Amino acid sequence: MDDDKRRKRTEFPKETTLNMTADRGVSEVKENAPTAAAGDLFSADEREKFARDGYIIVRQLAEKSILNRMLEVTRDGLAREIAPLEYEAELRYPGAPVSLDAEGGRTVRRLKQAVSRDFCFTEWVTSPSLAGRLQQLLGPELVLPLAHHNCIMTKQPRHSSDTGWHQDIRYWSFERPDLVSVWLALTPENVHNGCLYVIPGTHRMKLDPRRYDEDSFLRPGLPENKALIEKAVRAELEPGDGLFFHALTFHAASRNHSEATKMSVVFTFRPADNRPLPGSRSASLPELLLPASVGHSQS
Numbered sequence: 001m002d003d004d005k006r007r008k009r010t011e012f013p014k015e016t017t018l019n020m021t022a023d024r025g026v027s028e029v030k031e032n033a034p035t036a037a038a039g040d041l042f043s044a045d046e047r048e049k050f051a052r053d054g055y056i057i058v059r060q061l062a063e064k065s066i067l068n069r070m071l072e073v074t075r076d077g078l079a080r081e082i083a084p085l086e087y088e089a090e091l092r093y094p095g096a097p098v099s100l101d102a103e104g105g106r107t108v109r110r111l112k113q114a115v116s117r118d119f120c121f122t123e124w125v126t127s128p129s130l131a132g133r134l135q136q137l138l139g140p141e142l143v144l145p146l147a148h149h150n151c152i153m154t155k156q157p158r159h160s161s162d163t164g165w166h167q168d169i170r171y172w173s174f175e176r177p178d179l180v181s182v183w184l185a186l187t188p189e190n191v192h193n194g195c196l197y198v199i200p201g202t203h204r205m206k207l208d209p210r211r212y213d214e215d216s217f218l219r220p221g222l223p224e225n226k227a228l229i230e231k232a233v234r235a236e237l238e239p240g241d242g243l244f245f246h247a248l249t250f251h252a253a254s255r256n257h258s259e260a261t262k263m264s265v266v267f268t269f270r271p272a273d274n275r276p277l278p279g280s281r282s283a284s285l286p287e288l289l290l291p292a293s294v295g296h297s298q299s
Contacts, residue, residue: 104159
């Protein structure tokens with residue numbers, strides 16, 4: 001895609017062990033299953049909101065001890081450019097350096113394979129505050145795909161980029177589009193440093209393919225897309241806040257206009273009966289079968 005098209009596609013409104021099961025490509029996280037307390041669950045109103053809007057924000061979802069360790073790992077990974085990672089210049093979204101050799105060319109966009117970087121990420125995905133809520137949305141058996149998200153997203157000053165309106169499912173291949181991603185803020189996220197915007201209810205819509213460009217982003221110049229984008233809301237977060245959103249929910253983000261790096265941790269989850277399609281990128285890496293939060297999975 002040429003640079004003009006890239007610029008036009010983004011618009012915004014105002015003790016544990018792993019048990020490998022090779023036949024399924026799934027690793028089971030084995031531990032004493034944590035029990036989800038009442039505060040670790042969605043209320044009936046919150047579940048209704050997620051069903052209606054395709055997203056919900058939970059304030060102070062993660063404990064400070066986990067957040068602090070994630071920040072340590074993230075800063076170290078950025079400082080030492082610990083692979084695997086992705087540079088802004090490699091995607092060339094609007095605002096990104098034009099090449100790895102250009103000024104800011106080695107600006108990191110994301111640190112990949114978060115689970116393998118430190119045990120704190122396994123602690124996070126198995127925490128009752130997260131697992132209990134996910135079970136309410138997806139069912140009692142949760143699987144964490146390692147091929148998608150499983151990363152630390154960063155937006156750095158001066159050389160970050162805009163991400164156009166898209167659905168995460170666009171490049172994923174599962175039997176059904178029933179997946180939920182959780183975006184955990186490690187630092188404040190607001191309109192100045194590139195917070196996410198989401199369009200409520202779009203997970204329940206089926207759009208004409210002509211409304212997308214060749215990279216499956218919404219074409220913001222179309223009148224029908226403009227009307228949809230005007231309904232977007234910003235997901236401003238403080239450290240420890242979590243954004244749950246459906247794989248079909250449209251979202252986007254601007255570049256970072258502040259002087260501080262924005263950092264977030266992102267994982268996606270699926271129910272055990274929603275398997276990746278054989279031979280697809282979604283099936284290219286093992287997955288983790290997460291332990292159940294006893295007694296509250298369908299509360």
